[in-house]
Amino acid sequence: MGTIQPKVEEPLSDELKLVHAAKAGDISAFEELVKRYDRNVFRIAQHITQNREDAEDVVQDAFLKAYQNLERFQEQSKFYTWLVRIAVNEALMRLRRRRPERMVSLDEDIKTEDDSMPREVADWAPNPEQLYNQGELKEILGKTIQGLPPSFRTVFVLRDVEGLSTEETADALDLSVPAVKSRLLRARLQLRERLSKYFKNRVGGDGKQ
Amino acid sequence: MTCSEFLKELTDYLDESMDAQTKAELEDHLQWCHNCYVVCNTTKMTIEIYRESHLYELPDDLRGRLRSAIVSKCKGSGSVASAKSATSESK
Numbered sequence: 001m002g003t004i005q006p007k008v009e010e011p012l013s014d015e016l017k018l019v020h021a022a023k024a025g026d027i028s029a030f031e032e033l034v035k036r037y038d039r040n041v042f043r044i045a046q047h048i049t050q051n052r053e054d055a056e057d058v059v060q061d062a063f064l065k066a067y068q069n070l071e072r073f074q075e076q077s078k079f080y081t082w083l084v085r086i087a088v089n090e091a092l093m094r095l096r097r098r099r100p101e102r103m104v105s106l107d108e109d110i111k112t113e114d115d116s117m118p119r120e121v122a123d124w125a126p127n128p129e130q131l132y133n134q135g136e137l138k139e140i141l142g143k144t145i146q147g148l149p150p151s152f153r154t155v156f157v158l159r160d161v162e163g164l165s166t167e168e169t170a171d172a173l174d175l176s177v178p179a180v181k182s183r184l185l186r187a188r189l190q191l192r193e194r195l196s197k198y199f200k201n202r203v204g205g206d207g208k209q
Numbered sequence: 210m211t212c213s214e215f216l217k218e219l220t221d222y223l224d225e226s227m228d229a230q231t232k233a234e235l236e237d238h239l240q241w242c243h244n245c246y247v248v249c250n251t252t253k254m255t256i257e258i259y260r261e262s263h264l265y266e267l268p269d270d271l272r273g274r275l276r277s278a279i280v281s282k283c284k285g286s287g288s289v290a291s292a293k294s295a296t297s298e299s300k
Contacts, residue, residue: 027280027283027284030280030283031276031279031280034276034279034280035276038267038272038275038276039266039267039272042265042267042275043264043265043266043267046265047264047265055265056271056275059275059279060275060278060279060282063279063283064279064282064283064286067283067286068283068286117216118216118244118248121243121244121247121248122247123247123250123251124250124251124254128254128258129258129261129262137262138262138263138264141258141259141262141264142264142265145264156259160256160259160260161259161260161264163260166224166226181220181221184220185216185217185219185220188219188220188223188252188255188256189216189248189252191255191259192248192251192252192255195251195255195258196251199251199254
């Protein structure tokens with residue numbers, strides 16, 4: 001069985017040139033960085049806040065904060081990782097504002113030991129995404145990831161959707177590598193479990209229990 | 210190897226971050242344990258489906274509006290740029 005590799009390989013030196021130019025006051029260099037990462041920041045923000053308006057505000061505020069604090073960026077990590085850290089903090093802040101009754105923290109390490117133990121072991125259809133049209137599929141995926149605790153879906157989005165490495169994810173979220181791995185495993189297993197009801201093979205064959 | 214032991218290593222297995230011996234033990238377990246095979250396979254599909262889903266894409270018109278707003282706010286802010294030019298002008 002094949003394995004999965006992260007997708008993003010960033011041209012670091014090119015990125016650093018833009019950062020240096022922006023630090024020297026070149027606004028068009030900063031605009032280039034915005035163009036490069038605005039889609040990623042929006043996706044991350046919407047995944048965390050689950051609210052379009054908040055996600056738009058997060059994109060603006062995260063880039064503005066990054067610009068205002070560029071001098072503080074020490075270049076020990078990639079600019080993108082530093083930007084993601086700012087965006088995640090902005091997104092969590094907005095989520096807390098909307099849901100003050102629920103504590104929202106990246107430190108939460110949710111409840112029981114067996115919350116991620118597989119219960120559904122029926123195999124899926126060979127091309128499960130083709131069982132639904134594009135709109136239905138997006139609705140299923142959105143609804144399913146929305147059900148995860150914020151700390152789990154944030155790790156899943158950074159690591160598996162955006163393709164950050166485990167170390168970069170830990171750095172961006174100020175978590176240890178083992179904490180990232182633990183949340184990632186549980187996020188992946190919980191999503192798998194919840195998606196199984198939509199994607200499992202309905203025509204016999206491998207669907208043994 | 211038990212199923213729980215397999216599960217603990219699943220993330221590292223999918224991310225290919227493990228030594229050759231552990232990988233061989235996991236693949237041996239997968240040969241005979243149908244449930245773990247299914248869990249492994251469907252977890253991999255879960256990741257691929259989310260990665261390829263284009264969920265929450267930024268529409269072009271909104272993208273343009275956001276970028277203009279960001280640039281305009283940056284220009285008007287107490288930014289790196291204005292701090293630099295203020296410093297050089299005062300010299």
